[in-house]
Amino acid sequence: MNLMAERMKGELLYIMANIFLLEDDRILSRGISIALEKDAHTVTTACGFLEALQKYENQRYENQKYDLFLLDINLPDGSGLDFCRKIREDSDTPVLFLTASDTEEEMLDGYSAGCDDYISKPFPLEVLRKKVQAVLKRTISGSDSTRIRYKDLEVDPDKCLVLMKGKEVHLTSTEYRLLNCLVENRGRVVTRGMILENLWDKDGNFVDDNTVRVNIKRLRQKLNDDRQEYIITVFGMGYTFGE
Numbered sequence: 001m002n003l004m005a006e007r008m009k010g011e012l013l014y015i016m017a018n019i020f021l022l023e024d025d026r027i028l029s030r031g032i033s034i035a036l037e038k039d040a041h042t043v044t045t046a047c048g049f050l051e052a053l054q055k056y057e058n059q060r061y062e063n064q065k066y067d068l069f070l071l072d073i074n075l076p077d078g079s080g081l082d083f084c085r086k087i088r089e090d091s092d093t094p095v096l097f098l099t100a101s102d103t104e105e106e107m108l109d110g111y112s113a114g115c116d117d118y119i120s121k122p123f124p125l126e127v128l129r130k131k132v133q134a135v136l137k138r139t140i141s142g143s144d145s146t147r148i149r150y151k152d153l154e155v156d157p158d159k160c161l162v163l164m165k166g167k168e169v170h171l172t173s174t175e176y177r178l179l180n181c182l183v184e185n186r187g188r189v190v191t192r193g194m195i196l197e198n199l200w201d202k203d204g205n206f207v208d209d210n211t212v213r214v215n216i217k218r219l220r221q222k223l224n225d226d227r228q229e230y231i232i233t234v235f236g237m238g239y240t241f242g243e
Contacts, residue, residue, distance in 0.1 A: 017067035049078025088114035182241040
C-alpha cells in the first residue's frame with residue numbers, strides 16, 4: 001500500500017525523515033541506520049562529539065534540516081548532553097537519548113538539557129523503529145505531517161509543492177505526477193506500466209514510453225540529479241526513487 005492510499009484514510013504509513021544519529025559504538029550505529037533506512041529515513045551518523053558538532057554546523061551551509069536526533073550520552077570526546085544543549089540553542093527538533101545508564105539523576109540531567117525522551121540500552125531495533133515513528137507523527141503536525149523529505153528534496157502532496165534545498169521547484173503537472181509516483185513507491189521498482197498508468201491523462205490522452213523518458217530527463221534536470229541520487233534507472237524494468 002502506498003503513501004497516498006494511507007493519506008486517503010487520514011493516516012500516514014510512514015514519514016520520510018532526516019535523522020541525526022550520534023553513537024560511538026560503530027556496530028550499533030550501523031544496525032540502527034539499517035533499521036531506520038527500512039522505513040525510508042535518511043540517517044546522518046557521527047561517532048563522537050566533535051564530529052557531531054561539525055556535521056551539525058555544516059547543515060547551516062548545506063541548508064539541511066534534521067527531523068529527529070538520536071544521541072548517545074557517554075562519548076569518547078564529550079557528552080551527548082552537551083550536544084543536546086547545543087541543539088537547543090536554535091532548534092526545538094525532537095531529541096531522544098540512547099543510553100545504558102537510566103538512573104534518575106542522569107534522566108533529570110537529560111531533560112534539563114532539553115531531550116524529549118529516553119530509550120534504554122539494550123533495546124530491540126523494532127522497538128526503536130516504532131518509537132521513532134511515534135515521535136515523528138506526534139511532532140510533525142498539520143500540513144507538514146504529509147510532507148515527504150529525502151536528502152535535499154521535500155514533497156508536499158497537500159500543496160502540490162516540491163522544494164529542493166528549501167527552494168521551490170516548478171514542475172509541470174505530468175512531471176509532478178511522475179515524481180509523486182516514484183516517491184510514494186520508494187523502495188520498490190516502479191515499472192513503466194505503473195508509470196504509464198499514473199501519468200495517463202484524465203481526459204484519456206495517450207501517454208507512451210517516449211513521454212516517460214522525456215519527463216524523467218526533464219525532472220532530473222530540474223532536481224539537478226545528474227548523478228541519479230533521487231531517480232535511479234533500473235535497466236530493463238523501470239525506475240526507483242532513492243537508495
